[in-house]
Structure formats: C-alpha cells, structure tokens
Amino acid sequence: KPAAALWAAGGMAPYDAVLLSCEGAATTGASPANLATYAQGGGMVYAEHWQYSVFDAAPFTTQNIATWTTGANFLTGTTNAVLATTAAGAGLQQWLVGTLVNGELPMLNTEAAHNATLGTASSLELAADANASVPNAPLLFSWSEGGVGTAGGRIVYADFHIGSSSADYGTVAGSTTVPAGATYPTGCAPETALKPSELVFLYTLFDGLSCGN
Numbered sequence: 220k221p222a223a224a225l226w227a228a229g230g231m232a233p234y235d236a237v238l239l240s241c242e243g244a245a246t247t248g249a250s251p252a253n254l255a256t257y258a259q260g261g262g263m264v265y266a267e268h269w270q271y272s273v274f275d276a277a278p279f280t281t282q283n284i285a286t287w288t289t290g291a292n293f294l295t296g297t298t299n300a301v302l303a304t305t306a307a308g309a310g311l312q313q314w315l316v317g318t319l320v321n322g323e324l325p326m327l328n329t330e331a332a333h334n335a336t337l338g339t340a341s342s343l344e345l346a347a348d349a350n351a352s353v354p355n356a357p358l359l360f361s362w363s364e365g366g367v368g369t370a371g372g373r374i375v376y377a378d379f380h381i382g383s384s385s386a387d388y389g390t391v392a393g394s395t396t397v398p399a400g401a402t403y404p405t406g407c408a409p410e411t412a413l414k415p416s417e418l419v420f421l422y423t424l425f426d427g428l429s430c431g432n
Contacts, residue, residue, distance in 0.1 A: 226250045231257040236428050241268035241380055245289075251276040257372075258364035263428035264374040265420075271334045271376065283338035284362050285376075291332060295352040298331040298379075299323040300359075303343040307361065307427070311344055314422045318415055323348055329379040329416045331358055344427075345419065359419065361427055375427045377420070384414045 224230050226249055231237050237257070239246070246269065255278050258264055266273065273279070275287040301323055302308040302315075315324060324345065333356035337343060345359035358378050364371040413421070 222248055226253060228253055228256075231262055232260070234262065236263040236265065236424075239264065239266040239270045239273070240382075241270060244269055245272035246270055249273045251279055255279065255364060258374055259371050262372045264372070265377070265423060265428060266374065267377045268330070268332055268334070268380060271378070274374075274376070282362070283340045285335040285338050285341060285357075285360075288334050288336075290334075292334050294331045294333055294347055294356060296350050298326045298329065298351055299348045300326045300331075300345040301348050301355075302345060305342055305344065307342050307344045310426060311419070311422055314426075315415070315418060318418060324415050324419075326358070326379065326384075326415055328384040329381070330383045331356075331379040333357075334378050335360070335376070359423075373428060375423050377423075379416060381416045381420050384416045 220230070225237075228250075230253065237254075249272070251273050254264065254273060269291075271287050272289075274284060275289070299320075302312045302319075312319070318324060326345075326347075331347060331351075333347070333353040335357050337357050337360060341357075341360045341362045343357055343360045345357075347353060347356040347358055349355070356378070359375070361373055361375040363373055
C-alpha cells in the first residue's frame with residue numbers, strides 16, 4: 220500500500236500489525252493521530268530509530284511515553300545491551316538463552332542510537348551497557364495504547380537498525396551504504412545464524428505484538 224494511503228484515516232485498519240522501519244530521516248507524511256487511533260483500537264506497531272519523530276508529536280506527547288532528542292544520535296563505544304529487570308526483559312532473556320555473553324547481548328553494528336528518555340508509561344526491555352557513549356540508553360521499550368483493561372494494542376520502539384548488523388543488500392555489516400539498484404531479496408547478503416538484533420525482532424513479533432497487555 221502507498222505510504223499516503225497507509226497513513227490516511229483508516230488506512231492501517233485492515234492490518235493486525237504495522238512495521239515502521241527507519242527511513243533515514245524524520246518520517247514524512249506521517250499522521251501520529253491516525254497511528255494512535257489504530258493502536259487504541261487494538262493494532263500492534265513496531266517502530267525503529269527515526270520513526271521516533273512520529274511519537275514526538277500529539278497525541279503521543281501527552282502520554283508520558285518518553286522525551287525525545289531529535290537527530291540521529293548514534294551511540295559510540297560498546298553497544299552491548301543489558302536486559303531490563305522487567306517482565307518483558309525476563310521473557311526476552313529466556314528467548315535469548317545461549318546468545319548472551321557475560322549476561323549481555325552483543326549488539327554490534329546495529330547503529331544503536333539514543334533518542335529517548337523513558338517516561339513512566341513505558342516498559343523497558345533492552346538498554347545500552349555501561350560502556351556505551353550514553354550508558355543505559357534505552358534501546359527497546361514498549362507501551363500500551365488505550366490503557367489497561369481496554370482493547371488497546373501495543374507499540375514497540377527499537378532505537379537500533381536490525382538490517383545494519385545483517386549486511387543487507389550485500390554491504391558490510393554496519394554499513395549504511397546500499398548499492399544502487401539493490402532489490403529484495405536477491406540483493407541481500409546470504410546469512411547463516413540469525414544475528415542478536417534479528418532474534419530480538421522475532422521475539423517482538425511473536426510476543427510483544429501478540430497481545431495488548
């Protein structure tokens with residue numbers, strides 16, 4: 220569906236979940252109000268990196284989800300992640316058994332960023348470790364739309380790029396350069412084992428976006 224049709228009133232309604240990958244800049248043509256309506260009606264949303272711009276606008280700014288820092292804000296230094304001591308973090312830890320190294324999740328080459336300072340409405344799942352340029356920066360968190368006990372859906376925000384660590388389109392892992400004319404799936408680099416960021420994304424699809432509580 221064209222972006223304009225998706226962001227129009229009711230444009231997301233046919234879908235159980237909407238995945239909003241980073242567009243390399245603040246999202247153009249977005250309608251935060253229509254996204255909120257979709258989620259409040261039970262829709263599930265996964266948003267990545269620059270998509271924070273959708274939530275740095277009404278009606279989300281009144282929900283105490285987070286305060287947002289504009290720009291790319293990529294972290295430097297070690298970007299291993301620490302799992303939060305929340306129910307969501309505990310579930311994710313079970314999913315990642317065998318992937319953790321010294322209790323941390325290697326999140327190399329994911330262009331991890333720091334765009335959010337969490338509010339009380341959000342549930343933290345992953346945060347940058349103490350060696351990152353912004354220690355404890357939230358990397359993955361979620362919140363419910365519509366309030367507890369309603370039919371509201373859930374929004375998950377990831378402040379990192381999944382594909383960057385995977386050498387998508389044949390690039391070197393961590394590169395932001397996409398060769399001219401690259402297409403999916405023939406342009407993607409072959410993979411073996413799933414990367415940690417991909418495992419986190421799959422967990423989000425199976426668990427974080429499976430119910431609104």
